């Protein structure tokens with residue numbers, strides 16, 4: 001009887017030890033504060049599909065051209081300023097005609113009969129080379145084309161530009177800046193030399209032209 005009591009007691013003790021061993025010690029249990037932040041960052045940012053290919057199959061679409069392009073040549077910055085305002089007002093892109101050989105102040109001296117600009121303007125066949133990257137005119141439906149007046153006309157580099165591209169299907173709108181001269185026959189010269197494109201009547205602006213004046217002009221063209 002005593003022996004069987006001892007066996008029973010041993011069995012009971014064994015059961016109690018076994019039950020306690022199934023629980024982690026208090027020190028190993030997660031603390032309340034750890035629970036919300038313990039998740040790995042990857043788990044919270046992974047997409048629902050989890051597929052590594054998800055979203056990478058579509059090819060990047062080519063950047064569409066703005067429909068409006070504002071082309072300009074500017075020797076001393078006045079036409080550039082007007083071109084930038086026009087681009088902002090129309091949402092157009094800008095393209096600067098940069099001469100392959102920049103014009104120095106001496107080149108621009110209209111009092112010198114032998115200055116580069118005087119010699120070029122006296123020769124209607126002169127075609128100064130363009131140094132800026134070639135333009136891709138595809139996708140532009142309207143091109144504003146700006147320049148300073150030199151000796152009453154467009155600088156000859158503008159003729160180099162219009163002869164370099166095919167403007168079929170494009171509407172071209174000349175604009176110029178000057179001290180006082182009007183646009184004269186510059187727009188017609190450009191249209192004749194381009195031999196392509198739908199050329200509208202151009203307009204002359206002074207250095208101080210306002211955005212409101214430019215806006216009114218743009219609206220008048222519609």
Ligand SMILES: Cc1cc2nc3c(=O)[nH]c(=O)nc-3n(C[C@H](O)[C@H](O)[C@H](O)COP(=O)(O)O)c2cc1C
Pocket residue numbers: 073074075076077078079080108109110117118147148149150151152153177178179180181182207
């Ligand atoms: C070589 C040369 C010739 C010019 N001829 C004329 C002209 O015939 N009539 C006029 O009003 N302004 C004339 N100008 C002044 C420019 O047209 C004017 O300053 C223009 O706004 C300059 O533009 P930009 O700063 O974009 O080069 C001439 C300027 C130069 C450099």
